[in-house]
Amino acid sequence: MIWQHKMxxxxxxxxxxxxxxxxxxxxxxxxxxxxxINIYSKYFNNPxxxxxxxxxxxxxxxxxxxxxxxxxxxxxxxxxxxxxxxxIYSMDGSELEVAKSRSFxxxxxxxxxxxxxxxxxxxxxxxxxxxxxxANKILQHIIQHFIQSKIKTITITRExxxxxxxxxxxxxxxxxxxxxxxxxxxxxxxxxxxxxxxxQGQIAALKKQYNTIHPKIQRLIKRKNTVExxxxxxxxxxxxxxxxxxxxVLFEHNNEEAxxxxxxLFSDYxxxxxxxELERKSVEDYIGVIRAPELPIAPLWPQxxxxxxxxxxxxxxxxxxxxxxxxxxxxxxSELIKTSAAQIGTEFLGTFPCIPLVSISRRPTAPSIVSxxxxxxx
Numbered sequence: 001m002i003w004q005h006k007m008x009x010x011x012x013x014x015x016x017x018x019x020x021x022x023x024x025x026x027x028x029x030x031x032x033x034x035x036x037i038n039i040y041s042k043y044f045n046n047p048x049x050x051x052x053x054x055x056x057x058x059x060x061x062x063x064x065x066x067x068x069x070x071x072x073x074x075x076x077x078x079x080x081x082x083x084x085x086x087x088i089y090s091m092d093g094s095e096l097e098v099a100k101s102r103s104f105x106x107x108x109x110x111x112x113x114x115x116x117x118x119x120x121x122x123x124x125x126x127x128x129x130x131x132x133x134x135a136n137k138i139l140q141h142i143i144q145h146f147i148q149s150k151i152k153t154i155t156i157t158r159e160x161x162x163x164x165x166x167x168x169x170x171x172x173x174x175x176x177x178x179x180x181x182x183x184x185x186x187x188x189x190x191x192x193x194x195x196x197x198x199x200q201g202q203i204a205a206l207k208k209q210y211n212t213i214h215p216k217i218q219r220l221i222k223r224k225n226t227v228e229x230x231x232x233x234x235x236x237x238x239x240x241x242x243x244x245x246x247x248x249v250l251f252e253h254n255n256e257e258a259x260x261x262x263x264x265l266f267s268d269y270x271x272x273x274x275x276x277e278l279e280r281k282s283v284e285d286y287i288g289v290i291r292a293p294e295l296p297i298a299p300l301w302p303q304x305x306x307x308x309x310x311x312x313x314x315x316x317x318x319x320x321x322x323x324x325x326x327x328x329x330x331x332x333x334s335e336l337i338k339t340s341a342a343q344i345g346t347e348f349l350g351t352f353p354c355i356p357l358v359s360i361s362r363r364p365t366a367p368s369i370v371s372x373x374x375x376x377x378x
Contacts, residue, residue, distance in 0.1 A: 005323050012322060013315035020311025021304060029299040031128040033135040036290040037142065038118040039066045043150065043286035046275055059116065066117050073145035074138070079105055082137065086130055109138070118290060128296045135293035147283050154276045161269040165262065192231050199224040 002009065044056035044065070056062045079102050083089045089101035111121045121138060125131040203220050210217055331339075334351075341348040 001323060001327060005319075005326065008322060009319040012319045013312065016315030016318060017308055017311035020307040020314070024302040024304050024307035027302045028126060030124050030126060030301040031131045031296040032122055032124050032300040033128075033131040033293045033296050034120060034122040034291070035135055035139045035293045036114060036118060036120045037139065038116070038288040038290055039146065040286050040288060041117070043146070043283070046279070062117050063113060066119065067113065069146060069149060070111060070119060070142055073142050074109070074111075076102060078141060082134060085137070086134060120291075124300060132293050132295045139289065139293060143284070143287050143289075146287055150279055150283050150286075151276070154272060154279060158269070158272045158276060161265060161272060164265055165269060192227055196224065196227045196231065199227065 039062075041056075041062065044062060056065055080091060080098075083101070083105060084091065088105055089098070091098060093101075108124045109121065111119055114120045121135070121142075123131055123135045123138065125134065199220055203217060203224065206214065206217050206220070212218075334348075338348045
């Protein structure tokens, strides 16, 4: 049956495949450029900053942290910056139009994990050069975000340590020869406020055991009045910070504990300084680019082979339908004879089998009859 309709089947397959191949040539092409980046574990774990900055030692937690930082860097401002640099969409439209254009741009970028702390990003564009340049821009932006985030964390920790060290240094300056802290000599409103809070707490505690006329309570009240007198001089001081986090820690009896704590804090501060210098020079080594963006040669869409395969499949379907219609749906010769017989008012009973004709040369010859008369005449 297929051989009987071979010519028409060949025409259908050829037309269908050719149509889909030509369609792939006429459609707008899309190119894809991708890169793979890996954040090594030493980015999160630094022995010099381990006591001051918590590290990440769990692989799933590390993966989620890297993922969060990547998507944190790919914010709306960065997408708008890409749009302006590569003329992807205009910022002159309404807020709704810009939001829609930004959403379409986000759909063209995909980021996903490929195992461990490695992530792969893909960007699609109609121009292969734009696809490569945008992917390269995204890669550099992510690397800079990781570098700045690391440096910023260490810098903030360092500033907090400097703040506390200055507080200890202030306490040491106002200490007397016996190691007793003399906040009145500091002439600092923050230290005076801290001293006043301490005196109020001591007076309240002693009142539960003694009367107000007790000598200890009287000495504390006298000292409290003195501190309040000093604070009146700073009544209009514009930079008084009454937050407990900004006040220096005072030790009532001696500054031995303060010295130990300051020494420990100074040791951590030295480690932070060393770590900061090292991170500024080597933090880029903690980020590995497994695959850099390349110029795409073949388009991601449409693909000629894919369209040719689809065209061949569609042609086979149409060829099958053609044969089905020709052999089943169209009436055969016997059905046409029955219809003709009904039209002339008779009945079709059937057809005789076809008897092949035998050639004359193969027919048996009749035997010759010889009579006496013939012999006589002969």
